[in-house]
Amino acid sequence: MNPLANELNDVLEGTVVSRLLSRLGRQMYFPKGIVSQSAEAGLRAKRLNATIGMAVEHGQPMVLSAVAGQVPGLDARELASYAPTAGLPELRMLWQKQLLKKNPSLNGVPISLPIVVPGLTNGVFHATELFVEEGTIVIIPDLFWGNYRLIMEVRRGATIVTFPFFNDQGAFNHQGFAQVLTEQSRTCKKLVVCLNFPNNPSGYSPSITEAGNIRDALVNCANQGTDILVINDDAYFGLFFESDTCKESMFALLANAHERITALKIDGATKEDFVWGFRLGFMTFGSKGLSETHYEAVQKKVMGSIRGCVSSSSGLAQQVLLKAYKNPAYDAEKQLKFKELERRYHKVCEIIGQANAKGYQSFLRPLPFNSGYFMTFECVGLNAETLRLELLDREIGTISIGDRYLRIAYSSLDHDRLEELYQEVYTAAGNLLASST
Ligand SMILES: Cc1ncc(COP(=O)(O)O)c(C=O)c1O
Secondary structure: OHHHHHHHHHHHHOHHHHHHOOHHHHHHHOOHHHHHHHHHHHHHHOOOOOOOOOEEOOOEOOOHHHHOOOOOOOOOOHHOOOOOOOOOHHHHHHHHHHHHOOOHHHOOOEEEEOEEEOHHHHHHHHHHHHHHOOOOOEEEOOOOOOOOHHHHHHOOOOEEEEOOEEEOOOOHHHHHHHHHHHHHHHHOOEEEEEEEOOOOEEEEEEEEEHHHHHHHHHHHHHOOOEEEEEEEOOOOOEEEEOOOOOOOHHHHHOOOOOEEEEEEEEEEEEHHOOOOHHEEEEEEEEEEEOOHHHHHHHHHHHHHHHHHOOOOOOHHHHHHHHHHHHHOHHHHHHHHHHHHHHHHHHHHHHHHHHHOOOOOOOEEEOOOOOOEEEEEEOOOOOHHHHHHHHHOOOOOHHHHHHHHOOOOOEEHOOOHHHHHHHHHHHHHHHHHHHHOO
16 A cells, blocks of 8 residues: 555545445545646645646646637646546535535535545546445445446446436435445445436436435435435536425435435536536535544545546636626526526426326326436337337437336427427327337
């Protein structure tokens, strides 16, 4: 074990994080190499700084005007410099400030400073590197973003255990969740849980009561002596369209819930700020009883994982976002985009309500949805993949998930095309059904 890893492990000794770390997580450290020495020189080498692997002239990075001309709002340093491994400090602080504003329950709760990663996918990747290994049980509701399988199961050998997402009342199946936690904790004193609200693919987020039930199930399990890492994938955070939906992240309910629970919020600008290709996400930890020193040690582990993988996130994207967050028009513009997506949501509800009234839910049963980008049909008596191909023949793109589910990203179509889209989906499904009987 590298002495730097040992140092971090010593700091974390006795905490839930220490017990949750994978073997790789225990070995991870942030080297006192180029990045660390350059950062030190940045503070102290005011005369001549010959540390970082960049080309500099007259104190500014060498930039081609063919490149700089594309982004006139940024100077050469902002445009082309490497960002620090954990991200631009000012951006991290602003994201934390926004996080507290969006999740008032977090006020007064010690949480880590968000760490910048190149997209939420990469955040899930680092969390998995540090906390998941061969045989680690990862509990996920059965409707989930397929990439978790690649990252957790294929790359790291996790055992994914699912439970039905919805109960008979069309609400989050907290009884099923509690049951699977109890069952798994009988043989396993370390569990990883992955929650994603608003959910991809269903488009569902829990109500305030349901969110409380989810927290209670986790706290009960922790009370039995199980250590739990809860990964909160908040990719679509903020797109809540109904009044009774919990408007805070589950992270806010879990960050100070129990000494045996570590909550990790993975969120980012990707969907929240409509910059999908920027590749900017954040990882924030919250765990009852952890001090700032503990959080710094965890951060060093994540930084080691970043350094050994992508080295750092896009500096250009971070600088653009930083300026956007400081722009007085930012909040109002974002609210306008939210309103447009909300309008589409209500339109889809109206269309589906009318279709259900005609009995169409007998073959296309909409799963409960109230948030995010998507809604999903459960196909009854027809195959979802066959339906997807039939729709493709009509030049319409949707996503099939196995044979049973068809996901529709209504966020990706203008309001005035939604009627046409759903009409085609219902017609194609009706035809397939008729031809099969
Ligand atoms: C649930 C969920 N998490 C994460 C991501 C990926 O986010 P990013 O593009 O920032 O990697 C997506 C994107 O589709 C998603 O649906």
